[in-house]
Each structure stands twice: as structure tokens, then as C-alpha cells.
Amino acid sequence: xxKITKAGGDDTGFDKPLYVPIKRRSFFMYxxxxxxxxxxxxxxxxxxxxxxxxxxxxxxxxPTPGATTVSxxxxxxxVLNYAYALEQLEAAFYTQLRTGSYYTGLNASSAExxxxxxxxxxxxxxxxxxxxxxxxxxxxxxxxxxxPNFSAIxxxxxxxxxxxxxxxxxxxxxAYNGAGRxxxxxxxxxxxxxxxxxxxxxxxRHAAIIRDLLQEGNFVGTDVINSSGLExxxxxxxxxxxxxxxxxxxxxxxVSGLV
Amino acid sequence: MNIFQIISEIEKVDPEVYDRLDSRRSIFKHMSGMxxxxxxxxxxxxxxAVLNKAYxxxxxxxxxxxVLNFALKLEYLEAAFYNQGLGAMGATATAVQTALRAGxxxxxxxxxxxxRNDETAHVAFLRTALGTNAIDAPAANTFDxxxxxxGTPGPFATVFTAPATFLAVAQALEDTGVxxxxxxxxxxxxxxxxxxxxxxxxxxxxRHASRIRTMRRAGAMxxxxxxxxxxxxxxxASPKSWVSGNDGGGPAPAxxxxxxxxxxxxxxxxxxxxxxxxxxxxxxxxxxxxxLSSLNFPAAAFSEAFDEALPVPVVSDIARTFVITGSTFx
Numbered sequence: 001x002x003k004i005t006k007a008g009g010d011d012t013g014f015d016k017p018l019y020v021p022i023k024r025r026s027f028f029m030y031x032x033x034x035x036x037x038x039x040x041x042x043x044x045x046x047x048x049x050x051x052x053x054x055x056x057x058x059x060x061x062x063p064t065p066g067a068t069t070v071s072x073x074x075x076x077x078x079v080l081n082y083a084y085a086l087e088q089l090e091a092a093f094y095t096q097l098r099t100g101s102y103y104t105g106l107n108a109s110s111a112e113x114x115x116x117x118x119x120x121x122x123x124x125x126x127x128x129x130x131x132x133x134x135x136x137x138x139x140x141x142x143x144x145x146x147x148p149n150f151s152a153i154x155x156x157x158x159x160x161x162x163x164x165x166x167x168x169x170x171x172x173x174x175a176y177n178g179a180g181r182x183x184x185x186x187x188x189x190x191x192x193x194x195x196x197x198x199x200x201x202x203x204x205r206h207a208a209i210i211r212d213l214l215q216e217g218n219f220v221g222t223d224v225i226n227s228s229g230l231e232x233x234x235x236x237x238x239x240x241x242x243x244x245x246x247x248x249x250x251x252x253x254x255v256s257g258l259v
Numbered sequence: 260m261n262i263f264q265i266i267s268e269i270e271k272v273d274p275e276v277y278d279r280l281d282s283r284r285s286i287f288k289h290m291s292g293m294x295x296x297x298x299x300x301x302x303x304x305x306x307x308a309v310l311n312k313a314y315x316x317x318x319x320x321x322x323x324x325x326v327l328n329f330a331l332k333l334e335y336l337e338a339a340f341y342n343q344g345l346g347a348m349g350a351t352a353t354a355v356q357t358a359l360r361a362g363x364x365x366x367x368x369x370x371x372x373x374x375r376n377d378e379t380a381h382v383a384f385l386r387t388a389l390g391t392n393a394i395d396a397p398a399a400n401t402f403d404x405x406x407x408x409x410g411t412p413g414p415f416a417t418v419f420t421a422p423a424t425f426l427a428v429a430q431a432l433e434d435t436g437v438x439x440x441x442x443x444x445x446x447x448x449x450x451x452x453x454x455x456x457x458x459x460x461x462x463x464x465x466r467h468a469s470r471i472r473t474m475r476r477a478g479a480m481x482x483x484x485x486x487x488x489x490x491x492x493x494x495x496a497s498p499k500s501w502v503s504g505n506d507g508g509g510p511a512p513a514x515x516x517x518x519x520x521x522x523x524x525x526x527x528x529x530x531x532x533x534x535x536x537x538x539x540x541x542x543x544x545x546x547x548x549x550x551l552s553s554l555n556f557p558a559a560a561f562s563e564a565f566d567e568a569l570p571v572p573v574v575s576d577i578a579r580t581f582v583i584t585g586s587t588f589x
Contacts, residue, residue, distance in 0.1 A: 111488040118499065121560035128551055129564075133543050177458040180444070181451035190445040191531035195543060197441040198565040200458070201465035202501055205566075208469035209500040212485035217366040219470040220373065220463060229380035230459035 067249050070143050072236075074257035076192055077138045079182050082236060083196065084130035085143060085253055086175055089246055090168050091127040092148045094120035097165075100155025112213060119165070119206055126199055133195075137188070147248040162214050169207035170224055171242055176200035177233035182258050204231075320527040321571060323450050324392050326443040329571055330457065331385040331394060332589050333439055336578055337432050338382050339402050341375030344419050348376055355419060362422035364482035367474050371429075374467045381460055388456065397588045402581050404428060406514060409583030414514050422479035427510035430475055431518050433468035434502065434509070435577050438518070440464060441568035445532060465566070469500040475510065502566060503559045505538040514580060522573035534570055538562050 072081035097103050097116065106113040134142040154160040176196050183193045208219035225231055236255035244252040321329070344359055345368075346352035352360060360368055386393040406413030417424040440461035447454040476497045477484035490497040495507035502519060509515030522534035535541070540548040540561040548561040569577075578589045 109488060111486050114488045115500075118501070118560065118563065121556045122501075122564040124554065125547060125551065125556070125561060125564040128554075129542055129545075129547060132545060132550065136543075173462045177455065177462055180448075180454050180458050183448070185448045188531060190448065190529050191543070193445055193448060194441065194532055194568060195565075197444050197458070197461065198542070198567060200462055201437050201441065201566040202564060204462040204465035205469035205501040208466040209473060209485060212470065212473060216483055216485060217370045217373070217470075219370065219473075220377065220466045225377070225463055227380070228384040229377035229463055230384065230456060231462045233455055233459055 067252070069252050069254040070146065070250075071254040071257060072143060073141050074259075076184050076187075076189060077134065077141045078255075078257045079179050079196075080130060080134050080137070080192065081141070081143045082179060082253075082255060082258060083176065083199070084127070084134060085146060086172055086239070086243060087123060087126040087130055088146045089148060089243060090123040090172060091120075092146075093150065093153075093164065093168055093246075094123050096148075096150060097155055097161055100161065102156055102158050102161050115209055115213070116165075119210075122202060122206070144251075146251040148246055148251070149248040150246060152245070159214075162210060165210045166207065166214060167242070169203055169210055171234070171239060172203040173200055173207055174224070174232060174234040175236070175239040176203065177231055178235050178239070179258070182236075321443070321446050323447055323453055324389060326446045326457075326571075327385055327389050327453065328392070328394050329574075330440065330443060330460070331382065331389065333436055333574070333578060334378055334381040334385060335397055336402060336581060336589070337436060338375070338378040339397075339399075340404055340428065340432060340581075341371065341378060343402075343404065344425055345371060345375055348372075348379060359419055359422065359425060363479050364484075366482050367479060367484060370470050370474065374429075374433075374470070377463055377467065381463075384456075384460075388453070397586070401583060401586050401588050403583050404581050406580050409585075414511060423475075426471060426475045426479060427515075430468065430471045430498070430510050431515045431577075433464055433471050435518050435569070435574060436464040437461065437468055437566060438569040439571075439574040441566065442522075442534065442570050442574070445529065472498040472500045499563070501563050502537045503563050505536050517573065517577050521567075522569045525570050525572055528570065532568075534573070535567055537567050539565070539567055 070085070072078045072085060094116065098120065103113070103116060106116075131142070150164075153164045177200065180193060180196060183189050183196070207224075211218045211221070236258045240253040240255050247253065344356065346356040346360075363371065382396075400409070403409045403413070404415060404418045406415045415424055415428050418428050419425065440457055444454065444457060444461070447457050473484045473487075474481070476489050476499070477487035481487060489499045489503075493507060494503045495510060495512055498506055498510075505516075505519040509519050519537045521536040521539075524532065524534055540546060540558075542565055547564075548558060551561070575589050582589050
């Protein structure tokens with residue numbers, strides 16, 4: 001039995017993210033250009049009863065006494081920080097995955113190697129995109145680099161790695177779907193909503209193939225969609241309850257500002 | 260001539276006629292003013308002009324019901340495709356359907372049936388959501404999935420007899436659906452519950468697209484499709500589970516290139532929203548491939564990491580590939 005690779009974020013490079021300065025001056029250069037956009041939106045659907053009100057929000061996770069949490073903030077920046085936090089977590093996972101013997105033992109031309117390489121690229125790009133976006137839009141509001149805690153994941157074991165990947169990807173999809181409602185309809189809101197849409201469908205494509213790798217044909221299942229064929233979205237509170245189990249003390253998220 | 264009788268007749272075809280006329284232009288107030296000054300014989304002509312304005316869809320941003328009904332049309336299209344090819348849920352398959360089904364491995368056939376059932380459920384959901392505003396299901400002969408528009412079988416003549424062709428059309432339909440929901444989302448944002456529901460369909464379409472692509476690169480009879488890597492560099496023939504660049508125009512470039520290409524933005528589009536092709540690497544004004552060049556990632560990764568949206572008129576054009584000549588359904 002090969003030795004267990006140390007699990008934890010300290011030596012993975014996540015604490016020293018692949019920092020790349022990004023030209024930010026052109027970022028969101030359209031600020032304010034859609035001030036009148038909502039005027040174009042017509043009245044809502046008459047049949048609200050098929051869209052039941054979301055469950056009453058559960059109280060925010062009570063932080064461990066004495067431990068600080070990372071507040072994503074509120075408004076559009078809060079949603080961007082929330083997405084950035086989840087992308088940090090995913091990117092850190094796929095980065096650390098590359099050090100485990102499951103990944104390093106894969107044939108270079110195998111489907112699993114190709115898929116996990118692509119997911120690593122995509123999630124790092126997502127993380128760096130949000131870092132640039134938030135720095136450009138609200139430089140004082142961006143959350144810090146989070147420290148993950150992947151001690152529950154055995155990076156030498158296929159089932160453990162792919163099971164975690166499935167959890168992260170499904171969680172990401174349900175999180176983006178549940179966060180759309182918190183994005184404003186004015187200013188850059190429509191752009192943020194579109195950008196979230198551009199990313200969430202890629203996350204859903206990821207989730208599908210990871211689930212297929214674990215169980216052929218399980219790309220969508222009753223654990224992620226309801227009887228109407230709709231993905232089961234999650235509130236930020238529900239999402240961070242899961243995400244925080246993979247974050248170290250001091251990096252656990254607080255989403256009480258997203259209402 | 261009874262104008263309200265005319266409107267009533269139109270309503271049978273277009274349940275939203277009152278919304279079109281009333282909410283957009285306060286038209287009835289306008290009409291009554293005209294009636295005072297125009298001879299009765301002239302009213303129908305003026306009314307015709309009013310209708311033309313009400314139906315000039317490109318001039319006004321779509322409302323919530325417009326977007327939902329457009330989504331419903333696409334779901335009708337998708338559900339009809341799987342039902343015609345595989346047989347409807349619970350129905351006895353025809354000889355042709357039985358032969359097509361035999362061309363798929365057990366896991367692939369089960370996956371296709373799951374997708375068929377999801378699309379059928381999406382139709383039911385959207386019909387319930389729209390209530391009396393929901394457009395009716397189209398006549399059975401509205402669609403021609405060979406692309407022949409009801410005449411001589413078109414470029415996908417073997418769509419329901421050759422599994423590879425079936426999967427090619429399925430990929431085009433699912434990838435189109437993903438882009439369409441993305442493009443519609445900003446117009447649903449005024450109703451948060453409707454927006455969330457649409458997003459929850461959008462991601463399921465993306466899961467479907469991923470699986471169809473996985474099956475295409477592995478082959479219809481492969482029973483462990485996810486274990487086949489994308490081969491070579493031809494993403495038209497051997498797609499990844501996500502769109503890479505523009506996938507060489509997709510499964511049948513002569514017909515499917517628009518599914519992966521840029522779309523012209525209708526005039527009503529907010530300035531912050533554009534519709535680049537799937538090969539796009541610039542997000543929020545930053546060329547990510549350039550800005551993140553020090554990562555030394557493959558160039559394709561920067562396009563793969565983001566799917567792109569399409570606006571309603573472009574999706575309509577794509578969907579009409581499978582609608583018979585003379586139909587105004589889409």
C-alpha cells in the first residue's frame with residue numbers, strides 16, 4: 001500500500017495561488033450602462049403557485065466561539081464573492097488531486113486523466129476570473145484566499161476523489177442556480193447573471209461526466225433533480241453548511257448578507 | 260367589422276394578444292382616439308398597423324411569459340425528438356423505433372430514456388407554470404428531424420435509423436437548449452421564482468448535453484462511454500463533454516455551425532450583454548487567455564471554461580431547421 005499523501009492545503013500551492021496580474025482596466029467597463037434595462041422587463045408570471053416560496057431561511061451557521069468567519073458581503077459583490085469562494089474550493093481540490101497517487105497513476109491518454117486535467121484548468125480559470133472581476137468591481141470587498149481542509153478526502157483512492165469531485169460539482173451547480181435570485185436587475189446585474197450562467201452550465205457538464213465515471217448513466221439522478229426534471233437548487237445557507245466542512249477554521253464562510 | 264371579435268379570434272391562436280396590445284402600447288386608449296376621427300372603414304387598416312407593431316417582436320424585450328413560452332416551444336421540440344426516435348414513455352415501440360433502440364448499448368439507451376423523460380417533464384412543468392398562457396402542443400407533423408422541412412428527407416435523413424445521426428442531432432438540440440436558456444435568463448430576472456426555475460432547467464439541459472457528447476465520442480454501442488477519451492483534435496467527430504472552441508462547427512458543421520457560432524444581438528439587448536461564439540475567451544472585458552498566459556494552460560481550456568448564450572431570434576432560426584415549411588410554430 002502506498003503511503004497516504006498528506007491531506008491538507010498547506011503544501012499544495014493553494015496558499016500561494018497561481019497569482020497572475022490581470023489587466024483590469026477594461027473589466028466591467030460598462031458600469032451603469034444598463035440603468036434602464038429593468039424598465040424593459042415586463043410583468044411577472046401569473047401562476048406563482050407552481051413556484052412555491054423558498055423555504056424560510058434557516059439561521060446562519062453559528063460560528064465556533066472565538067473563530068472568525070469570512071463574510072461574503074451583500075448585494076452583487078456578495079454573490080460574486082460567494083461564487084469566488086466556491087471556485088477557490090474547487091480549484092484547490094483539483095490542484096491537490098494532482099498530487100495523489102490516484103491521479104498520478106492514471107494513464108496519460110486515459111479518459112479520466114483527460115477529464116481531471118480539464119476540470120483543473122476550468123476551475124482555476126474560474127477562480128482567477130472571479131478574483132479579477134471582484135478586484136476590478138470592488139477591490140476593498142474581495143474575500144481573502146481561503147485555506148481548505150481536505151482531510152476527509154483520500155487523494156490516493158479513486159472512489160474518495162471522484163466522490164468528492166461529484167459532491168463539489170453538484171454543490172456548485174445547485175449553488176449557482178440558487179444564487180441567481182440575489183443578483184440585481186440593474187447596472188451590471190444582467191451581466192453578472194449571464195456570467196454566472198456561462199459558468200454554471202460548464203459545472204453541470206462536469207458534474208454529469210464525474211457522475212458517469214462513478215456510475216455509468218448516472219449523469220442526472222433523483223438526488224439532484226425533482227420529479228419535474230428541475231435541478232434542486234440550494235440556498236447559500238445550505239451550500240456553506242456543506243462547503244464549510246472543507247474549509248479550515250478562519251476560512252469558513254458566512255453568507256448571512258445574501259438575502 | 261368587430262375589432263373585438265377579431266381580437267377574440269386571435270386570442271385563440273395567441274393567448275397573449277391582450278398583453279401584446281395593452282401592456283406594450285396602451286393601445287386601446289390609442290384606438291378609441293382614432294375611432295373618433297377615422298371613418299369606420301379605415302379602422303381595420305389602422306388596426307392592422309397596430310397588430311404589426313404588436314407582433315414586431317424584435318423591437319421589444321421579451322416578457323416573462325414570452326421567454327417561458329419560447330422555452331416551452333424548445334421543450335416541445337426536444338420531447339418530440341426523443342419520443343419519435345425512441346417511443347414515448349410507456350408506449351409500445353414501433354418497428355423502426357425498436358431497430359433504433361437496438362443500436363444503443365444498455366447504459367446508453369437508459370440514458371436516452373432518462374433524457375426523454377426529463378424533456379417530457381419540462382414540457383409539463385412549463386405548461387403548468389404558464390397556465391392558460393401556455394401555447395398548445397404542436398401538431399405531430401410540425402417537426403421534420405431529417406432537416407428536410409417536410410419535403411424530401413434532409414441532411415439528417417437517417418436520424419431515426421442510424422444511432423450516430425440520432426446522437427448528432429441530439430447534441431445539437433441539447434447544446435442549443437443550454438445556450439437558449441442562458442440567453443433568456445436576464446429577461447426572467449424580474450420574477451425570482453421563475454428565474455430560479457429556468458436556471459434549474461438550464462443546468463439539467465447541460466447535464467444532458469454532457470452525456471450525449473460522452474456517448475458520441477465513445478460510440479452508440481459502448482456500454483462504458485465515460486471511459487473513452489476525446490481522440491485527436493477533431494472535436495466535431497470526437498467531442499469532449501463540454502464545448503471546446505467552436506467544436507469545429509459541431510457534429511454536422513454544414514448544418515450545426517450556428518449552434519456554436521456567435522449570434523447577432525437584438526436591438527433590445529442590454530449593452531452589457533453580447534452573444535459571442537463558443538470559442539470566445541474574453542469574459543467581462545478581459546481576454547483570459549492573454550491575462551492568464553503564465554498558467555501555461557492549453558488554449559482550448561479558456562473557451563471550454565465558459566459556455567455562451569444565444570438570443571431568441573438565432574435560436575429560432577436554428578430550431579426552424581427541424582420545422583416543416585409553412586409552420587409558424589417557431
